[in-house]
Amino acid sequence: MTKLLLRALAGETLPTPPIWMMRQAGRYLPEYRATRAQAGDFLSLCYNSELAAEVTLQPIRRFGFDAAILFADILLVPQALGARLWFAEGEGPRLSTITRAEDLAALRPADAIHGRLAPIYETLRILTRELPRDTALIGFAGAPWTVATYMIAGRGTPDQGPAHALKQADRAAFTALIDRITEATILYLSAQIEAGAEVVKLFDSWAGSLKGRDFDDFAIAPARRIIQALKARHPGIPVIAFPREAGERYVGFARATGADCVALDNSVAAEWAARHVQPDGCVQGNLDPRHMVTGGPELLAEAQRITRALRGGPHVFNLGHGITPDADPDNVAAMIEAVRSA
Numbered sequence: 600m601t602k603l604l605l606r607a608l609a610g611e612t613l614p615t616p617p618i619w620m621m622r623q624a625g626r627y628l629p630e631y632r633a634t635r636a637q638a639g640d641f642l643s644l645c646y647n648s649e650l651a652a653e654v655t656l657q658p659i660r661r662f663g664f665d666a667a668i669l670f671a672d673i674l675l676v677p678q679a680l681g682a683r684l685w686f687a688e689g690e691g692p693r694l695s696t697i698t699r700a701e702d703l704a705a706l707r708p709a710d711a712i713h714g715r716l717a718p719i720y721e722t723l724r725i726l727t728r729e730l731p732r733d734t735a736l737i738g739f740a741g742a743p744w745t746v747a748t749y750m751i752a753g754r755g756t757p758d759q760g761p762a763h764a765l766k767q768a769d770r771a772a773f774t775a776l777i778d779r780i781t782e783a784t785i786l787y788l789s790a791q792i793e794a795g796a797e798v799v800k801l802f803d804s805w806a807g808s809l810k811g812r813d814f815d816d817f818a819i820a821p822a823r824r825i826i827q828a829l830k831a832r833h834p835g836i837p838v839i840a841f842p843r844e845a846g847e848r849y850v851g852f853a854r855a856t857g858a859d860c861v862a863l864d865n866s867v868a869a870e871w872a873a874r875h876v877q878p879d880g881c882v883q884g885n886l887d888p889r890h891m892v893t894g895g896p897e898l899l900a901e902a903q904r905i906t907r908a909l910r911g912g913p914h915v916f917n918l919g920h921g922i923t924p925d926a927d928p929d930n931v932a933a934m935i936e937a938v939r940s941a
């Protein structure tokens with residue numbers, strides 16, 4: 600196995616960690632903005648396999664990352680299940696809402712998603728041909744809770760209030776929605792692997808708002824179900840789980856779900872993670888994305904501190920969340936240099 604990312608995910612402790620970045624294909628890159636303009640809008644870009652493959656490759660050409668992540672979005676699954684989806688320019692995603700059992704009944708069955716998602720599988724097939732041979736290809740999906748928060752509210756929400764409210768008011772409908780997304784996610788990720796994804800990542804961006812038993816039931820249980828199903832069908836494919844802002848619940852998350860790697864946001868210290876999370880396996884993270892805007896000696900010091908803190912076990916270097924549109928590409932190059940010389 601020569602790809603560094605696959606070696607780290609298999610549990611190998613490496614002298615230099617593999618590096619990639621959440622949202623590495625994005626608006627901070629002028630070449631991304633040009634291709635997005637050519638596609639027309641963000642969703643058209645996601646469904647244009649040639650152009651989606653092109654923007655996936657852009658950060659690989661520019662920076663030589665160790666991994667490429669499929670260009671798509673976690674909200675394509677709700678759309679494939681029959682929700683209406685659009686992006687309000689400068690505001691973020693909007694969806695038709697799920698607030699009653701009838702809304703749920705109107706969704707398509709999980710196995711009806713592939714027609715709509717076929718262009719995404721084609722993007723992966725193009726990438727398997729075009730990526731440099733040392734670059735690993737990552738597929739992804741949103742975790743059921745995070746996807747449900749958008750489907751219920753019809754948009755991003757600061758506290759996921761509408762999803763918590765439905766969970767309280769109509770547990771049966773809420774659970775049925777989580778189950779439908781879970782089933783669709785298993786089928787979607789399996790198809791991504793069949794199209795060439797060598798690793799898959801589950802983004803649970805709002806896991807941190809689930810407390811106590813809710814965290815067990817709606818962050819851990821669906822992830823475990825998805826990972827078990829994927830391991831049964833594709834035993835060699837590693838899974839990265841990202842229960843963002845899980846805090847203390849990062850401890851034991853890999854063991855509880857079967858994930859090969861846990862991605863850390865930047866609210867936990869790398870030194871703490873080395874002691875409490877890394878003994879269970881690979882960790883990914885966790886530089887604050889704000890350093891990609893501010894740069895300077897602080898960026899270098901932080902990148903090196905994280906690299907050194909996690910050097911005693913398997914580690915994938917990454918940001919704690921996605922790079923922002925106001926980031927400076929020169930800071931990305933400086934980060935990579937700092938990690939590789941730490």
Ligand SMILES: Cc1c2[nH]c(c1CCC(=O)O)Cc1[nH]c(c(CCC(=O)O)c1C)Cc1[nH]c(c(CCC(=O)O)c1C)Cc1[nH]c(c(C)c1CCC(=O)O)C2
Nearest residue numbers: 621622623624625641668669670671672673691802804921
């Ligand atoms: C919650 C979530 C979404 N999408 C995603 C998440 C989970 C990760 C996280 O917490 O950020 C995941 C995602 N979104 C995108 C990717 C592609 C791969 C990558 O480079 O990381 C991935 C892995 C592209 C994107 N997804 C989006 C963009 C920006 C769209 C544009 O070009 O205008 C990109 C590059 C849009 C998007 N998509 C979503 C939101 C809330 C937004 C609007 C916010 C924003 O504009 O940054 C939903």
